[in-house]
Amino acid sequence: MSEAPDFAKGDGLLPAIAQDAETGEILMMAYMNAESYAETLATGRAVYFSRSRQKLWRKGEESGNVQQVRDVFLDCDDDTILLKVNQIGDAACHTGYRSCFYRRVTPEGLEVVGKKVFDPDEVYKK
Amino acid sequence: MSEAPDFAKGDGLLPAIAQDAETGEILMMAYMNAESYAETLATGRAVYFSRSRQKLWRKGEESGNVQQVRDVFLDCDDDTILLKVNQIGDAACHTGYRSCFYRRVTPEGLEVVGKKVFDPDEVYKK
Secondary structure, eight states: OOSSOOGGGGTTOEEEEEEETTTOOEEEEEEEOHHHHHHHHHHSBOEEEETTTTEEEETTTTTSOOEEEEEEEEOTTSOOEEEEEEEGGGOOSTTSBSSSOOEEEETTEEEEOSOBOSOHHHHSOO | OOSSOOGGGGTTOEEEEEEETTTOOEEEEEEEOHHHHHHHHHHSBOEEEETTTTEEEETTTTTSOOEEEEEEEEOTTSOOEEEEEEEGGGOOSTTSBSSSOOEEEETTEEEEOSOBOSOHHHHSOO
């Protein structure tokens, strides 16, 4: 155990879970590199690293749905980060659902259980 | 989006978050391969894939602290799994803490905030 995330364990990227600070709902999981982690701590807003775009992802920079970070936790082996956040705009997921985990696995397939908060076509204009 | 986790996206392994079904506390994060995911659904007990041991990890097989799976959710891009569980033995972490996320990041370093439930030297006898 160390006193900081061990980014080397994840080849530079570690998973970061965003949990609603009030309700405990898990909103999303994304990845952080050392730079995005440092900026998150410095600014109090969640900053991830986008694997698909290969660059810093300041959550909400396009949608406005920023995450104000209330607390940060590190797991026992220093390779997973937990953020407790206030989700501005009431939705974390780019699909418009409050949480990215809006589909429940059932024997018959996936069941949509989450609440759709916005229309992504309106928010992410081309 | 598909109707199942896309294990190929993680080179065979996807992160799986275990959340207390009652309290919403995040207990741990580990990895699953297709086999452990299938066994989890079939048995109703959380089964992960241990990256360090490179084999199936039936959570609680040594400590007795199994996780009864109440619900399974899949995220929007099919590459993160969320388990809502009942944690038997009241502790998920091999260190004896209830949650692996028992350390809070502060400007002065890490602060232990979690509750220690058992003594790992007693539980994991050599």
